[in-house]
Amino acid sequence: MPVSQAIRAFLARNYLISLLVGWSTLISISVGSNLFQAHEDTISKAEIEAHTIFRLNIAYRKWSTMHGGIYTKLNEKNKGNPHYLYNIESGSEVFAIIDPSQVTRQAYEVLHNQAPALAAISHTVSLDYKNTIDPYDQPDAWEEASLKLLESGQAQKVSDVATINHAPYLRLLMPYVVDRGCISCHGDNFKVGNVQGGMSVAVPLTPYYQTAVKTERIIVITHLLLWLLGCLAIVRFSRAFSRSRDAIIESEKKFRIVSEFAYNFEYWLGQDNSLIFISPSCQRLTGYSREEFILAPHLLATIVHPEDRAAFTPPTGQDTARARSSSPPFRIITKDGQIRWFTNTMIPILVDGEHLGWRGSSTDITEQKHLEEQLARSRQLEYLGQFAGGIAHDFNNVLGSITTFAHLLKEEVKGSKTASDYIKYINIATKLGKNLTSNLLSFGKRQAIETEKTSLGKVITNISDILRSLVDESFHYQFLLDEQDLEITADPHQLEQVLINLCTNARDAMPGGGTITIRSQAITLSQDLTGSLEVIPAGRYMILSVSDTGHGIKPANIAKICEPFFTTKSSAKGTGLGLSIIFNIVKQHQGFLEVISAENQGATFSIYFKTTGRPFQGTPDPAEHPASQPAPPAPEETDRPRPPHPLAGLPPAPPRLKTILLADDDELIRKAIQINLERMGHQVLSAENGKQAIRLFLDQQQRLDLIILDVIMPQRNGKEVYEVIKANNPTIPVLFISGNTVNVMGDDFLNREGINFLRKPLDFNDFSQTVERLLSSR
Numbered sequence: 001m002p003v004s005q006a007i008r009a010f011l012a013r014n015y016l017i018s019l020l021v022g023w024s025t026l027i028s029i030s031v032g033s034n035l036f037q038a039h040e041d042t043i044s045k046a047e048i049e050a051h052t053i054f055r056l057n058i059a060y061r062k063w064s065t066m067h068g069g070i071y072t073k074l075n076e077k078n079k080g081n082p083h084y085l086y087n088i089e090s091g092s093e094v095f096a097i098i099d100p101s102q103v104t105r106q107a108y109e110v111l112h113n114q115a116p117a118l119a120a121i122s123h124t125v126s127l128d129y130k131n132t133i134d135p136y137d138q139p140d141a142w143e144e145a146s147l148k149l150l151e152s153g154q155a156q157k158v159s160d161v162a163t164i165n166h167a168p169y170l171r172l173l174m175p176y177v178v179d180r181g182c183i184s185c186h187g188d189n190f191k192v193g194n195v196q197g198g199m200s201v202a203v204p205l206t207p208y209y210q211t212a213v214k215t216e217r218i219i220v221i222t223h224l225l226l227w228l229l230g231c232l233a234i235v236r237f238s239r240a241f242s243r244s245r246d247a248i249i250e251s252e253k254k255f256r257i258v259s260e261f262a263y264n265f266e267y268w269l270g271q272d273n274s275l276i277f278i279s280p281s282c283q284r285l286t287g288y289s290r291e292e293f294i295l296a297p298h299l300l301a302t303i304v305h306p307e308d309r310a311a312f313t314p315p316t317g318q319d320t321a322r323a324r325s326s327s328p329p330f331r332i333i334t335k336d337g338q339i340r341w342f343t344n345t346m347i348p349i350l351v352d353g354e355h356l357g358w359r360g361s362s363t364d365i366t367e368q369k370h371l372e373e374q375l376a377r378s379r380q381l382e383y384l385g386q387f388a389g390g391i392a393h394d395f396n397n398v399l400g401s402i403t404t405f406a407h408l409l410k411e412e413v414k415g416s417k418t419a420s421d422y423i424k425y426i427n428i429a430t431k432l433g434k435n436l437t438s439n440l441l442s443f444g445k446r447q448a449i450e451t452e453k454t455s456l457g458k459v460i461t462n463i464s465d466i467l468r469s470l471v472d473e474s475f476h477y478q479f480l481l482d483e484q485d486l487e488i489t490a491d492p493h494q495l496e497q498v499l500i501n502l503c504t505n506a507r508d509a510m511p512g513g514g515t516i517t518i519r520s521q522a523i524t525l526s527q528d529l530t531g532s533l534e535v536i537p538a539g540r541y542m543i544l545s546v547s548d549t550g551h552g553i554k555p556a557n558i559a560k561i562c563e564p565f566f567t568t569k570s571s572a573k574g575t576g577l578g579l580s581i582i583f584n585i586v587k588q589h590q591g592f593l594e595v596i597s598a599e600n601q602g603a604t605f606s607i608y609f610k611t612t613g614r615p616f617q618g619t620p621d622p623a624e625h626p627a628s629q630p631a632p633p634a635p636e637e638t639d640r641p642r643p644p645h646p647l648a649g650l651p652p653a654p655p656r657l658k659t660i661l662l663a664d665d666d667e668l669i670r671k672a673i674q675i676n677l678e679r680m681g682h683q684v685l686s687a688e689n690g691k692q693a694i695r696l697f698l699d700q701q702q703r704l705d706l707i708i709l710d711v712i713m714p715q716r717n718g719k720e721v722y723e724v725i726k727a728n729n730p731t732i733p734v735l736f737i738s739g740n741t742v743n744v745m746g747d748d749f750l751n752r753e754g755i756n757f758l759r760k761p762l763d764f765n766d767f768s769q770t771v772e773r774l775l776s777s778r
């Protein structure tokens with residue numbers, strides 16, 4: 001900051017001190033000026049006296065000349081006086097003419113004798129004193145310098161203050177100018193008009209100074225009183241000014257805060273629609289600064305979208321009939337090209353009945369518009385989710401029937417390779433159908449999560465055959481499993497769903513074939529990792545990644561790939577739900593999703609699962625899938641061990657048949673499960689709704705060993721039937737089966753101790769083992 005600005009800023013902040021200092025300075029200058037002027041007046045008075053003495057001396061000389069000189073009688077005492085000229089004898093007496101300067105000198109000698117302190121000192125001096133007979137004509141140094149100035153014509157008189165006999169004197173030297181009277185005494189040596197020496201007069205200043213002291217006291221006292229009165233006035237004025245300034249500053253501060261921190265941008269249009277004021281918030285909302293709006297007032301209307309300018313019509317002239325004018329929502333184009341939504345309100349400005357213009361207030365409703373769109377989209381998704389959940393539930397029942405009967409059929413056609421192959425493909429198709437229903441349930445948020453201790457190696461190994469069935473011979477799989485197969489807590493079925501969706505996307509990204517790499521990796525992040533979709537906190541993780549060698553993802557699309565229905569595929573190949581469902585599943589597992597992609601170089605999707613760091617006890621044999629090596633191709637069906645018979649490995653049936661109550665509203669599912677249970681050697685009582693299940697339980701509870709309940713049933717759902725059962729027989733085991741539990745039972749209920757649940761469509765190996773485990777616990 002320049003010094004001048006710093007001084008002005010200081011004075012503005014300390015105006016009271018500034019005024020007092022200024023007033024004191026002014027008074028000091030006035031006192032000094034008046035004292036100096038009084039001193040000059042004192043000197044002037046002394047100079048007047050000296051000048052008067054000189055003129056008096058000249059007057060003496062002229063008077064003497066007029067009378068032919070002044071004569072005095074000579075006697076023995078004074079006959080040798082050099083100032084007596086031209087002796088004249090008159091009878092017995094002798095007379096001489098006295099030099100006029102001597103007359104003056106003698107007069108001042110008398111004055112000195114009478115009043116030594118008041119008498120002036122006067123004598124004649126000359127530069128040519130050596131050629132005169134007057135010993136008093138010799139000048140001192142000051143008089144010599146002054147005579148030179150006088151005789152050269154550079155000065156008419158010379159004065160100065162000097163100390164003589166330890167007292168202050170005003171010295172004045174004025175020239176003797178030769179006139180005709182001087183020639184009569186001095187002869188032709190003098191010429192009229194020439195300066196011939198001068199008279200030096202010294203006037204004592206002490207009397208003048210004593211008189212001036214009173215004047216100086218009056219000046220000082222007067223100015224002191226004036227200074228005190230001025231200071232008092234300044235203080236009172238400053239207090240009043242401070243109150244007024246504080247009120248103005250407070251008012252200005254409020255206005256500035258309202259103006260500069262207003263969410264809307266405010267403006268003031270004059271009567272001719274000229275822009276008088278606009279708040280700084282205009283730049284935050286439109287990108288244009290206040291200066292740009294002031295320099296180009298038409299900008300206020302120009303930024304409105306061309307299609308919406310009819311909605312933005314400010315009132316004109318003296319149209320004050322409308323006390324308030326609000327426009328419908330309209331769009332503006334910001335400086336950087338963005339589209340934002342606004343509403344505008346105009347209010348007439350009336351002061352004492354005078355119309356001064358219009359006050360405008362524009363409100364940014366872009367976020368409100370986005371929220372409205374999101375709400376509408378959320379409602380659509382909710383309705384679609386409910387519809388999808390209903391379809392998934394029904395389709396799960398169909399898949400369950402297919403799975404069950406395929407399982408039963410497999411037992412009937414043992415020894416037929418062709419029939420076994422067909423059944424294998426039926427099971428694969430059923431598995432893919434189950435993934436489809438899982439996607440629908442996840443989209444509809446109707447799929448409960450069932451977590452357990454598992455590992456990525458186990459999940460990848462279990463699903464590898466299904467993944468191979470997704471592609472043809474133009475594709476190649478690489479399975480790179482880390483030797484550190486650490487334990488994670490997850491729902492294996494949902495992880496299988498994630499793998500199927502990712503591999504399907506990888507297949508679609510390589511229409512001409514390519515390599516799909518599935519990798520598991522143990523990693524420890526020492527610091528947070530900023531990914532393309534989210535920040536991954538530091539910690540220990542197991543990473544499940546799926547890579548392809550396809551066309552990749554455009555950088556602009558990466559941030560949107562997990563949005564529902566966003567897809568770059570054709571409508572025949574994708575719905576845009578796969579990655580959205582994957583992201584939801586990852587979040588359910590408290591994991592993190594990272595995407596790395598480059599166009600025409602492929603993409604890698606990595607999912608970070610938290611791990612305890614403990615090795616999983618059921619880790620597959622590393623020799624089967626060695627780390628960093630491709631897994632061997634799937635063996636032919638003839639080389640594969642057949643899945644065990646449901647009864648294989650089970651303990652022999654007890655002497656008494658076990659009785660199981662089965663309740664499911666789908667006839668095919670109920671029939672398939674009943675056949676499977678009966679082939680396992682159990683007696684089955686079936687019910688097609690909840691009310692019938694409660695009645696059978698109350699009638700037969702003494703002989704029942706296990707109850708299998710569908711969750712969603714008419715007349716009474718599975719949870720309501722369960723509550724009746726537990727109220728009458730708390731010890732009897734209950735197994736829930738369902739593909740959709742959200743509307744009836746949440747995760748909290750399913751995670752309770754003693755709650756048994758299997759998801760539809762059923763894996764009948766798991767189902768058979770679960771049934772035997774529950775029966776053996778009785």
